[in-house]
Amino acid sequence: MADESFYDKVYDVVRQVPYGRVTSYGAIASYLGTKGSSRVVGYAMGASSGMHPPIPAHRVLNRNGLLTGKRSFGSATLMQQMLESEGITVEDDQVKDFKKLFWDPAEELGKNLK
DNA sequence: AAGCTGACAGCAG
DNA sequence: CCTGCTGCCAGCT
Numbered sequence: 001m002a003d004e005s006f007y008d009k010v011y012d013v014v015r016q017v018p019y020g021r022v023t024s025y026g027a028i029a030s031y032l033g034t035k036g037s038s039r040v041v042g043y044a045m046g047a048s049s050g051m052h053p054p055i056p057a058h059r060v061l062n063r064n065g066l067l068t069g070k071r072s073f074g075s076a077t078l079m080q081q082m083l084e085s086e087g088i089t090v091e092d093d094q095v096k097d098f099k100k101l102f103w104d105p106a107e108e109l110g111k112n113l114k
Numbered sequence: 115a116a117g118c119t120g121a122c123a124g125c126a127g
Numbered sequence: 128c129c130t131g132c133t134g135c136c137a138g139c140t
Contacts, residue, residue, distance in 0.1 A: 069121030
């Protein structure tokens with residue numbers, strides 16, 4: 001591996017996010033080793049839009065559990081409905097029980113992959 | 115090759 | 128307590 005660009009790594013992690021589960025940019029960035037590049041993680045998501053393998057970017061939220069990237073989906077309501085469709089409660093563009101639904105790649109993938 | 119942009123995060127005022 | 132600015136890393140023009 002390692003032939004993939006930083007973006008691909010992000011896509012890989014996001015694609016492994018289980019159904020009805022969410023993660024944050026900092027978690028992914030930290031897992032990739034680029035903790036300070038939380039912006040790059042989110043930027044990768046924006047590039048995932050229109051990609052062949054659909055990236056569940058709607059499961060990626062910010063540190064606050066807020067649907068920050070909803071504008072990149074084209075429709076703010078779309079992202080929220082997608083999350084609700086997975087059983088996630090969203091209110092005021094913020095995920096309820098975010099901490100409970102939080103999916104840590106460093107923990108899930110870390111014990112399985114590495 | 116250099117500079118700018120960008121779906122965040124953390125610190126300062 | 129809330130608002131604003133800078134810092135980070137990688138990709139794109």
